Amino acid sequence: MTHLAIIGGTGLTSLKNLEITHREVVHTPYGEPSGPLTYGTLGGKKVVFLARHGYGHTIPPHCINYRANIWALRSVKVDKVIAVAAVGGITKEAGPGVIVLPDQIIDYTWARSSTFFEDDLTHVTHVDFTYPYSEPLRQLLLASAKKIGLDAVDGGVYGATQGPRLETAAEINRLERDGCTIVGMTGMPEAVLAREIGLEYVCCSVVANWAAGRGDGAEITMKEIEENLALGMDRVRSLLETVLPIA
Numbered sequence: 001m002t003h004l005a006i007i008g009g010t011g012l013t014s015l016k017n018l019e020i021t022h023r024e025v026v027h028t029p030y031g032e033p034s035g036p037l038t039y040g041t042l043g044g045k046k047v048v049f050l051a052r053h054g055y056g057h058t059i060p061p062h063c064i065n066y067r068a069n070i071w072a073l074r075s076v077k078v079d080k081v082i083a084v085a086a087v088g089g090i091t092k093e094a095g096p097g098v099i100v101l102p103d104q105i106i107d108y109t110w111a112r113s114s115t116f117f118e119d120d121l122t123h124v125t126h127v128d129f130t131y132p133y134s135e136p137l138r139q140l141l142l143a144s145a146k147k148i149g150l151d152a153v154d155g156g157v158y159g160a161t162q163g164p165r166l167e168t169a170a171e172i173n174r175l176e177r178d179g180c181t182i183v184g185m186t187g188m189p190e191a192v193l194a195r196e197i198g199l200e201y202v203c204c205s206v207v208a209n210w211a212a213g214r215g216d217g218a219e220i221t222m223k224e225i226e227e228n229l230a231l232g233m234d235r236v237r238s239l240l241e242t243v244l245p246i247a
């Protein structure tokens, strides 16, 4: 049976309509995940939920134990992951509140434990990552968005930055020259770890703010981020409830 997980990011530390059945603390060879796994039903479908930054939103992007999170999900037989993430919008279609379903990644992060393939190796492994996200899952999300009349951006490049600070305007100019559509701090190594361990993985990103130097160029405030996320995450909740029964 398909076992689907949702990883919630900033603005989605819980799922309002999730009927929780139980929680499970999972220990992994890589340490502790961000919190216990929450099991429940959403849209009539069984699902496992994990808050990436912890249920109290206390773990910053560069301190998340991505390996433990992904390992924990795999160890309970999850095979599909919808990863929800707050991002900054770089290009004009990616305005605040918009949902973007990226199809590519550029990784600018550093000093994160970004592979399972480093201990006890009998041979060097180079996992294929040409297309970092599961296209079938992405298409399911797109079809579900259409079904509920939600305008989601189909495709785009997720630029993963180190954080926790936001970027400079020059850094965002560089990301745009590189081809990035959106910028976030948690997309990597989460996506590649999922690939290494054989999970189908897709990113459902919600634009929280115009990236540095975009929009009217004003300073980015937490208030703005929170307000846009409140709206965007309501959209994500509707999308998840629509997609889960068919995923």
Ligand code: HPA
Pocket (backbone or CB within 6 Å): 086, 087, 088, 089, 161, 166, 167, 183, 184, 185, 208, 209, 210, 211, 212
């Ligand atoms: N940059 C990086 N990560 C983010 C942003 C941003 O502007 N907004 C939300 N997450």
